[in-house]
Amino acid sequence: MNSIDWIILFVTLALIVTYGTIKGRGSKNIDGYLLGNNSLPWWNVCLSIMATQASAITFLSTPGQAYEDGMRFLQFYFGLPLAMVILSVTAVPLYHRLKVYTAYEYLESRFDLKTRSLAAFLFLMLRGLSVGITIYAPSLILSTMLDWNINLTTIFIGSLVMIYTVSGGTKAVSMTQKYQLTIIMVGMIIAGLTAFYKLPKNISFTEAFQLAGVMGKLNLVDISFDLTERYNIWSGLIGGLFLFMSYFGADQSQVGRYLGGKSVGESRLGLLFNGLLKVPMQFIILYIGILVFVFYQFHQAPVFHNQSLKDKAMQTEYAGAITALESEYDKVFTKKRNEAESLVDAIRKDDPILIEQGRKSMEIIQGTEKEIRSKVKEQIAVAIPGSNTLDKDYVFITFVMAYLPHGLIGLLMAVVFMAAMSSTASELNALASTTTVDIYKRSIKKDGDDYHYVKSSKWFTAGWAIFGMMFASIANQAENLIQFVNIVGSIFYGTILGIFLSAFYLKYIKSNAIFIAAIIAEGVILYCYFFTKVAFLLYNIIGCLLVVLLGFIFQYIENQNTKKASR
Amino acid sequence: PSKWTSWYWFVMIVLAVQIVAYLLITNSFQ
Numbered sequence: 001m002n003s004i005d006w007i008i009l010f011v012t013l014a015l016i017v018t019y020g021t022i023k024g025r026g027s028k029n030i031d032g033y034l035l036g037n038n039s040l041p042w043w044n045v046c047l048s049i050m051a052t053q054a055s056a057i058t059f060l061s062t063p064g065q066a067y068e069d070g071m072r073f074l075q076f077y078f079g080l081p082l083a084m085v086i087l088s089v090t091a092v093p094l095y096h097r098l099k100v101y102t103a104y105e106y107l108e109s110r111f112d113l114k115t116r117s118l119a120a121f122l123f124l125m126l127r128g129l130s131v132g133i134t135i136y137a138p139s140l141i142l143s144t145m146l147d148w149n150i151n152l153t154t155i156f157i158g159s160l161v162m163i164y165t166v167s168g169g170t171k172a173v174s175m176t177q178k179y180q181l182t183i184i185m186v187g188m189i190i191a192g193l194t195a196f197y198k199l200p201k202n203i204s205f206t207e208a209f210q211l212a213g214v215m216g217k218l219n220l221v222d223i224s225f226d227l228t229e230r231y232n233i234w235s236g237l238i239g240g241l242f243l244f245m246s247y248f249g250a251d252q253s254q255v256g257r258y259l260g261g262k263s264v265g266e267s268r269l270g271l272l273f274n275g276l277l278k279v280p281m282q283f284i285i286l287y288i289g290i291l292v293f294v295f296y297q298f299h300q301a302p303v304f305h306n307q308s309l310k311d312k313a314m315q316t317e318y319a320g321a322i323t324a325l326e327s328e329y330d331k332v333f334t335k336k337r338n339e340a341e342s343l344v345d346a347i348r349k350d351d352p353i354l355i356e357q358g359r360k361s362m363e364i365i366q367g368t369e370k371e372i373r374s375k376v377k378e379q380i381a382v383a384i385p386g387s388n389t390l391d392k393d394y395v396f397i398t399f400v401m402a403y404l405p406h407g408l409i410g411l412l413m414a415v416v417f418m419a420a421m422s423s424t425a426s427e428l429n430a431l432a433s434t435t436t437v438d439i440y441k442r443s444i445k446k447d448g449d450d451y452h453y454v455k456s457s458k459w460f461t462a463g464w465a466i467f468g469m470m471f472a473s474i475a476n477q478a479e480n481l482i483q484f485v486n487i488v489g490s491i492f493y494g495t496i497l498g499i500f501l502s503a504f505y506l507k508y509i510k511s512n513a514i515f516i517a518a519i520i521a522e523g524v525i526l527y528c529y530f531f532t533k534v535a536f537l538l539y540n541i542i543g544c545l546l547v548v549l550l551g552f553i554f555q556y557i558e559n560q561n562t563k564k565a566s567r
Numbered sequence: 568p569s570k571w572t573s574w575y576w577f578v579m580i581v582l583a584v585q586i587v588a589y590l591l592i593t594n595s596f597q
Binding site: 074078081082084085088089213214216218219220221222223233268269272275276279280 | 571574575577578579581589590592593595596
């Protein structure tokens with residue numbers, strides 16, 4: 001980072017925060033503050049939804065995932081368009097017709113207050129915990145790359161978001177997101193093109209694509225049926241459908257985005273365009289990782305991508321061992337580059353025998369590289385006890401810092417900040433809406449005026465932001481806490497989705513039955529988490545089906561008892 | 568209870584076309 005980069009980074013951040021603060025002014029009543037006066041056109045709804053879902057880790061981690069594991073992660077999103085269609089048919093018209101502020105408000109008109117409060121409480125639990133990680137995860141990487149203090153980085157991101165979300169509410173969040181997502185996508189595509197243009201001059205785009213394919217990186221679809229395997233077409237379509245139904249239909253961070261649409265049609269179109277664009281967008285981000293992978297077939301890749309951690313290890317007695325491994329890695333690279341060039345030649349000649357030979361020798365070289373890399377990781381783990389030697393999240397950003405021209409480095413740093421801010425803003429806004437509407441206004445202070453609830457929403461937004469920042473600084477001390485939060489969505493989502501699906505489709509089930517069913521289902525999921533090895537992705541399906549099934553059973557028992565009593 | 572059905576089909580057809588294209592790419596390198 002040089003002075004041009006710092007200027008670009010800070011000017012971008014200042015512009016976005018100022019724009020959000022100015023645009024959010026005038027949200028004087030609760031409709032304005034929590035729904036943005038229903039003023040969003042469909043394209044802004046769509047951009048808001050996409051900016052909310054794509055956190056900083058999406059843009060840092062996804063290219064790294066493709067670099068190491070190929071593009072099979074894409075299948076995770078196959079269920080999303082189907083979820084968009086189902087929600088457009090059911091949830092959108094229902095929420096609009098009832099003029100709700102939050103998704104949970106609807107549950108009171110369908111069931112009763114205790115079910116609404118339970119769903120709101122489950123949401124506040126899962127989102128309140130994960131907002132800390134939404135801030136923490138990019139802070140960790142940024143603090144490493146920019147050599148900042150981790151806690152100060154967390155406070156910096158949290159405070160930037162707080163400025164415009166507290167003052168401007170939902171409108172400020174949605175208005176800034178359209179620019180944030182634009183900056184993000186422009187920055188990412190520039191980074192991908194840079195990787196391509198820095199390839200040897202004679203390699204075309206098609207040849208780069210074929211080289212990646214021959215080396216097994218274009219493993220886009222796996223049709224084998226295994227629901228416990230996270231990335232195949234079935235767990236993508238079925239598991240993804242359940243996950244995205246809960247995320248977009250019952251998580252206020254997303255529901256709050258499309259409740260701000262001008263009409264049912266605008267909200268619906270926003271969701272449908274998200275369904276059209278999401279898979280291609282993820283394809284592009286994964287493909288950027290593939291371009292970085294191809295780039296590193298012709299340029300020396302770092303033996304360990306988290307440079308700062310490696311530098312620390314080099315200050316210890318293990319420096320000699322790491323240096324020896326590194327020079328071994330350099331030797332392997334020279335061989336690899338020659339092999340990669342002859343493999344491209346074979347692809348050009350379209351000679352299947354030569355291609356197969358080239359692929360095999362590249363496979364052997366990759367195996368050797370992997371071995372050296374894991375030895376380096378072992379050395380670093382011993383040199384710096386307790387350090388995290390998983391460097392996948394650093395692959396992309398290290399490439400950016402090393403190979404992008406100055407100015408663009410600043411832009412890409414701004415991209416990471418934008419992505420962190422846009423997700424955090426939606427989450428804080430949703431936490432504040434739910435706390436105000438479903439808890440405070442409904443059960444604590446029922447007779448306040450509009451001004452009072454706007455003011456309390458602002459305080460709740462600030463309160464959740466401070467909670468998130470504090471949680472992030474605790475997370476810094478506890479690796480297993482981060483693991484827990486990463487799957488906390490799976491723990492609560494299934495139950496919430498079960499409640500909502502019963503509300504939408506199963507008129508037979510009434511309030512008492514659903515409430516008891518939800519409590520028992522949540523207990524079973526927590527049991528699975530603490531005492532079994534059931535795959536996390538299945539929690540959503542188990543929780544959801546349990547709520548529906550138990551709801552039916554309890555309703556049947558209740559009906560029988562009522563019949564007996566009335567005889 | 569029309570206008571939107573074509574949108575829903577369009578979203579699902581785009582998904583299906585993408586999956587087929589991705590499957591063809593995957594199989595061409597196996």
